[in-house]
Amino acid sequence: MSSLAPLMGRLSQLFSPRICLFASTLIICVGTIITSMSVNLEMFLIGRVFTGSGAAGVLIIASIIAIQMSTPKHRGLYIGLVNSGMTVGVSLGAIIAGALVPRIGWKPLFGIQAPLSLLAGFGILFGIPANFSPKNAGYLNLSIRQKFARIDYSGIVLLTLTIVLFLFGLSGPRVLPTPIILSAFSLPIFVLNEIYIAKDPIIPVSVLKSRGTLLTCLATTGFMMARWCVLFYSPVYALAVKDRGPAVAGSILIPTNAGFASGGVLAGIFHIRRNGSFYLPTLISMGLFPITLLVLAFISTAESSSTLYVVLVFFNGLFTGASLNYALVHLLHLTLPEVHPIVLSLLATFRGFAGSFGSAIGGGLFARVLHKSLKDGFEDAGLKHEGDLIRRLLGSPATVRKLEGKEREIAVHAYENGLKALFLAGVGLAVIVVFVQAGTGWKQPAKKVEEMQAEEDVEGEEALFGGS
Structure with missing residues (x-):
């Protein structure tokens, strides 16, 4: 989840947020199926990798859609609802799982999640307008091939490597210095890649x-x-x-x-x-x-x-x-x-x-x-x-x-x-x-202030000439 979250923001700009969110739910579905069919720890972990990869896009893209489809008057409410859905799910999931595991076992518990995520995915696909596109996106007229060419693949690899090494070093019963040191080396390489090499970086210099x-x-x-x-x-x-x-x-x-x-x-x-x-x-x-x-x-x-x-x-x-x-x-x-x-x-x-x-x-x-x-x-x-x-x-x-x-x-x-x-x-x-x-x-960025001033000037001119 942590590794792929930055990529999801860029993909939602390149492609339709609606399609990216639907694809995320499909990946979750695949991950839960693999997990429920696991016969060893390796297979179980692969299933969790798929599930986490899909989950990386759900909250982020949902927040992006909620912000871009709402007015400033209701934006705070919709962001609050998205966050609430996340935390309510965590809370209920823990309680329901604790109650069902002794009765049905852990494999069916993961298996049940597959059709639920699939149902949610189709609900998203048909619930969000097909013509919805992200605001301020400059990729609408590009072909699919051109969009894939704009993805910063080297940045994805370096950022994922940095995050995985860093979290791996911290997530065990004791701190492992070697992966943390390696992540400290890969992080500046990623930053240099974003500044000097990537044509369309995952995280822009600005x-x-x-x-x-x-x-x-x-x-x-x-x-x-x-x-x-x-x-x-x-x-x-x-x-x-x-x-x-x-x-x-x-x-x-x-x-x-x-x-x-x-x-x-x-x-x-x-x-x-x-x-x-x-x-x-x-x-x-x-x-x-x-x-x-x-x-x-x-x-x-x-x-x-x-x-x-x-x-x-x-x-x-x-x-x-x-x-x-x-x-x-x-x-x-x-x-x-x-x-x-x-x-x-x-x-x-x-x-x-x-x-x-x-x-x-x-x-x-x-x-x-x-x-x-x-x-x-x-x-x-x-x-x-x-x-x-x-x-x-x-x-x-x-x-x-x-x-x-x-x-x-x-x-x-x-x-x-x-x-x-x-x-x-x-x-x-x-x-x-x-x-x-x-x-x-x-304080707002200078460019944003200039844009807002320009909009106010245009509105003022329209009001003036409209009145005359």
Whole structure:
């Protein structure tokens, strides 16, 4: 998903966004079929590669279509609805899968997704007007052969290589320096390719030089890393600390994702009803987010109120949804219309990084604090413990439910310490993100200002001569 997201923005300009979105759903269908028929891990992973490749285009192209087919008055609402569809799907998917896996198994669960994605694809194909084309696109009169010739194949290979190496180095149980170092070498080669070699680069130089784009992407990555701490570890809290069953623990994602959907939609309905800067609303909503994390850090205990916890994760999602909506619309204000598809896909790529970074970096911090707390707790209590017990507690929070007496008390306390450290780290990251986002500024590009002035002059002349 992260590797192909930037390409999807360019393809939606070269070809019809409607066709690209339909093709993405077909690729998802193929991926889920391969996954459901897997007989070994290699085949399973190939299926997930196909599925991720198709998914790379769905959210990005859906956002592009929603932005280009809506008026400024309704743009914020439609962006909020697209984001809401994404997060509601994640929430319901986790709950439904958890309920069905014990009954039907994992293979049928993946197989069911194939006809559903196919049905959604045809709904998209027939639901979007056939004559819809992206705004500000200069490729409408090119033949299919000419369009394929405009694709930056070397850029695709270099960018994919850079992203895959970097994420591979971070996604294991420990950080692997070699792939990260190799990605550091391939990244400047990609940038040089985009500047000096590619005739039609995936990411134009103007986008690479845009302060607003770069800082918004970095801020979104850090912001969503902190957010993923809640998505990954609030169910862990329910399992290990509050002694809830897996189904109940998974359902804690419902209020936080409901808050996410509500934040984006409410911001779109009541506030984002025009073009222009949303600098202060972005900073305010991002500034409220770490407050919820700070409170979560101190109430992630066995004695805290479950109702209060649900309320906090709801507001955490609410501020997240609003922040992402405001940041996206403000980024559109900071960039030229002709690069909006590229900017949106780039933003989605960085947002996709957050899940991998959050799981690798945040998970590493949580595991280290948890391991130290478990080891110190057992030693201080004078209990004999096997390394196998600590390994099982590190690998599965559900193991806590099987313990009794002092061992369980130590395990619960260790999980409390791990969650507190993780959420406090998220607070620090979220505060830094606010300052990064503040650096984006609020001024439009000079070219956009000139274009708007020219449009106003034309309208003024038409009104003058029409009146005379």
